[in-house]
Amino acid sequence: MRSPTGASHEADAPPEPVPQGQHTKTAIPSAHPRHACKSIPVVATPENHGGNPKARGFCSSLLGQFDVAHARFVLEHIPNPLQVVRNMARAVRPGGRVILSDDDYDGLRLWPEPPGFSSVWNAYQRTYDRHCNDPIVGRRLVQLLHQADLRPRRNTLVFFGGCAGDPDFEDVVRNIASIVDEAIDDIVATGLSRDAVTAGLDTLIAWSKAPDSAVWFGMSWAEGIRPP
């Protein structure tokens, strides 16, 4: 499932870019083990046997070798995000960086409020709960770094909103609408009627044409260091 902010992936670089030195190695949590050893999967998946370093595909010989491990919009899909962050911590060398960026869906603010949309958005968040995932994992990033025995160093929000008059605003709103639309069956399963969801989406699109509409949303971003 995409972030509501996913329309503009170029825009969410950390405040200071990750050094791209010749010897920098990056471990990227991935659900695609066929890419193992190019970007190392440190996420617990059925394919890599729950993150067991002895299991096929984990590249245990590379543990502790990476300068940076980065996960974006992944932890929100994982019932046990701490296990992922612990595996990222093991992937980096002492002094290496673990960078987490993820959503806190409860932080979405639309103003003036489009009537009926907040109940749709609340139901969308409940679909995460129903799958044992956390729709507000973004606010937990620093805590997760600490729990994984990393030293938190920085956090920030990367803005993904927009407003009337912004050339990207239509894309921002369209993206919010599309992630709701793609999750509509799960949303209906939470108890909201399909008609209510459809009406909420129609309202959102109409709302976005107003001259004073604004979306406020930030992606949570945090960095920790593996103690030397």
Ligand SMILES: C[S@@+](CC[C@H](N)C(=O)[O-])C[C@H]1O[C@@H](n2cnc3c(N)ncnc32)[C@H](O)[C@@H]1O
């Ligand atoms: C919204 S995409 C983000 C992709 C990419 N990291 C980015 O920032 O554009 C969510 C990613 O989480 C992965 N994912 C979802 N559930 C997963 C799971 N249980 N284990 C590992 N990866 C998972 C998906 O394969 C997908 O690549």
